Amino acid sequence: MQAYNELYIALCTRLIHFSASIVSSFHLAEEIVSDVFITLWQKRNNLSHVENPLVYLYVSAKNLSLNTLQQQKKHQHRSIEHINLDILSIAPDAENGMVSAEVSQKIEGAIRSLPARCQLIFRLIKHDGLSYREVATLLGISPKTVDAQLTIAVKKISQAIRFDLSDEIVQTFLRIDS
Structure with a gap:
């Protein structure tokens, strides 16, 4: 129990x-x-x-x-x-005070600009902490597809927010864990 x-x-x-x-x-x-x-x-x-x-x-x-x-x-x-990705929109680490609200809003905006499947894969791995294999099983796709989609997501988010944030902050948040 x-x-x-x-x-x-x-x-x-x-x-x-x-x-x-x-x-x-x-x-x-x-x-x-x-x-x-x-x-x-x-x-x-x-x-x-x-x-x-x-x-x-x-x-x-x-x-x-x-x-x-x-x-x-x-x-x-x-x-x-x-799926309705807006419901999944919880600004990463904002609730833990690890990044400012402004930075969280910029990151969330960049995440929302991703295609739906790419966004879902990013959120399941980065927010929910699932592994590539777990996401692949859940969505019925290969782990290589998950890896490719996450790479696309990280690249697009990084490009979208890099103009306003220091490289250190961007890399800390977007660090890819395989």
């Missing part, structure tokens, strides 16, 4: 933002993530084969979010390609 509570505390907000980016509703996303964790608890004895619980939870949230949309028939067809 303690491990379950710690997992919930650590991932709940991240999964809600991820789900909300798909269903475009925080309220609905909260319900979806709650259902994901309830299912996790109910199936806990049968999940010993799961090698990566983080990816398992993200995929569960993605699938339940897409299924919920399909059941509601608000959208005829919606995939991970049509």
